[in-house]
Amino acid sequence: MTQVNFRIDSDVKREADELFANLGLSLSAAITIFLRQAISHRGLPFAVCENRQPVPHVPRFPPAASGGRRAALQALAGSWVDKRSADEIVKDIERHRTKGRKVEL
Numbered sequence: 001m002t003q004v005n006f007r008i009d010s011d012v013k014r015e016a017d018e019l020f021a022n023l024g025l026s027l028s029a030a031i032t033i034f035l036r037q038a039i040s041h042r043g044l045p046f047a048v049c050e051n052r053q054p055v056p057h058v059p060r061f062p063p064a065a066s067g068g069r070r071a072a073l074q075a076l077a078g079s080w081v082d083k084r085s086a087d088e089i090v091k092d093i094e095r096h097r098t099k100g101r102k103v104e105l
Helices: 011-023 027-041 069-076 087-096
Strands: none
Touching: 011 027
16 A cells, blocks of 8 residues: 555545545545546546537446446446436435335434
8 A cells, every 4th residue: 555645726625525425435535446447448537628528328327336336336436427316326325225224314
């Protein structure tokens, strides 16, 4: 394991910390996912372009999502687009976490 230090705008870090915490990830885990995807793609894991291009249709749930936690994390870090709202995603995560049981939050 190695440590990497870099400078980033404090607002960007705060927003990223909040986003990834809501996803159940640390900033370190999110950066690791990004780096692994970059290695896997042999480049940036997303398009970098001057003109905004339309996103091609991608299935709502990637096939790997049903293959367990590791496959789901790989799918989440992949290049698919989920068109659900944040509230729908959180409800789906809670439903999955509780296996459909009602839980007081």
